[in-house]
Amino acid sequence: MSACSRRAAIILILWLGVLVAPGVNGFGLDDLKKQFAESSEVLGESLKTLAQLRGEVSTDEEIEIGANLTSGLLGAAPLVADENLQRYVNDVGSWVAAQSERAELPWRFGVIQSDGINAFAAPGGYVVITLGLYQLLENEAQLAGVLAHEISHVVRKHHLEALQETLQRDLLSGLTVAVVDSKKEHTAMRTLIHSGLQLYTTGLDREYEYEADLRGVVLAARAGYDPYAFLDVLTTIDSINPDSAELIVMMNTHPPTAERLDTLARNMDDRLDSYAPGVDNAGRFRKVVAVP
Amino acid sequence: MRALLLASCWYNAATMLSLLRVLLVFVLLGSEVRAESQGIIVRQATVYTDASIAAGSVGNVPAGVTVTMFKRKGGWQEIYSEERSIIGWVRSYQVRVGNYNSSVVNQEKEDERGFLSGLATFSRTASGYFTQDSGTTSSGTATIGVRGLSEVEINSAEPDFEELKKMDQYASDDKRVKRFSTAGGLQAHKVPYISEVRK
Secondary structure, X not given: OOHHHHHHHHHHHHHHHHHOOOOOXXXXXHHHHHHHHHHOHHHHHHHHHHHHHOOOOOHHHHHHHHHHHHHHHHHHOOEOOOHHHHHHHHHXXXXXXXXXXXXXXXXXXXXXXXXOOOEEEEOOOEEEEEHHHHOOOOOHHHHHHHHHHHXXXXXXXXXXXXXXHHHHHHHHHOHHHHHHXXXXXXXXXXXXXXXXXXXXXXXXXXXXXXXXXXXXXXXXXXXXXXXXXXXHHHHHXXXXXXXXXXXXXXXXXOOOHHHHHHHHHHHHOOOOHHHOOOEOOHHHHHHHEOOO | OHHHHHHHXXXXXXXXXXXXXXXXXXXXXXXXXXXXXXXXXXEOEEEEOOOOOOOOEEEEEOOOOEEEEEEEEOOEEEEEEOOOOEEEEEEHHHEEEOOOOOOEEEOOOEOOOOEEOOOEEEOOHHHHHEEOOOOOEOOOOOOOOOOOOOHHHHHOOOOOHHHHHHHHHXXXXXXXXXXXXXXXXXXXXXXXXXXXXXX
């Protein structure tokens, strides 16, 4: 399959993953196949593959989707030009990710040049954290906690699932069909990127965020870090004016920080207390970011 | 330090009960040397006699109260409030270290939840000390991100595949990660996910 039809296939796989799901009856699969086959030879070719894949996104395809979404994020804010910092974040993130069920993914971590306080995950193992958030952190355990939250989104494929739903909505409204009909695969992929980027401003289902919180602290504990360090991060965030420009996107896309803290504390009590003596490696953290 | 705390309590007859508690803690903990730091209660906190909800409560401390922080244990923080003449344990997320080296600029304003909002206006000076690729240390604003990442900026972003390539170059491999974890004293544990979520 050519790169062109492959990318078109990925987009369609995302749609069909939702359309063939139980309880989704708004659009018949046969009708969909017919419509696309008639309108585009390339996409018609892709449908054969789709039939084989039955709406499942392979790991390779997931990584390709994630790479495209991440390129969009990096277009909004480039990486901080500090190799030591970037490698350090990759070391911490990769060690935490190695404790997950998807350790085999090619995990990539980055700090982006933004004063905003936020972190983002993309399918396939991509995680970026803003410089603004990084600067709030006090030790390696806190960094691990933040990265573990994002890693959990990837492990549970939260963004992939949300992207499928978004694209399905567009499809049913006819917007995406018009783009695909143009037969320009790069345009179609750009649509995918923009749909993905919109997710970063509208946010995931709030339940996904709570799930990532709860799984993230466990991953941090598995990695030998103090899992409560993540609560310290949330405490810091909760002490910042939620209307500040730096926090606005995070506040719009996550449950209230106070509720996240309450939920975490309630669920960690008596379960993760014994891992609290985990290391925080504050000294190593400070060597990467010198404290004035 | 503990002797000073004792002395401060001595002159306040109304705090005799607290004094007994302080004395008890003093006796139990002996002369163990531990790091102390100043902190601030950021969420209204119930103070317990030990690091457990099962332990008895000895009172409450509202947000904004300055405390001395002693030991941390399993998500709990031992604190002393001179203002309230109370010593005990609160959840670690209810108190925040506020030392003079912090870049936090206090703008305390308790909100309706009893939390401190707008507590922190963060100085960006720390970012001026990131090391450059060459290993030198920069100062000033050369490496400081001056842009935010607004909704509009995210939604209107054009993909940057060159930056993506850079991100690939910084990735760690298994060997490097193993070396990193060993150097950091990190040991993996088997910890089950939390299956029964307490609502």
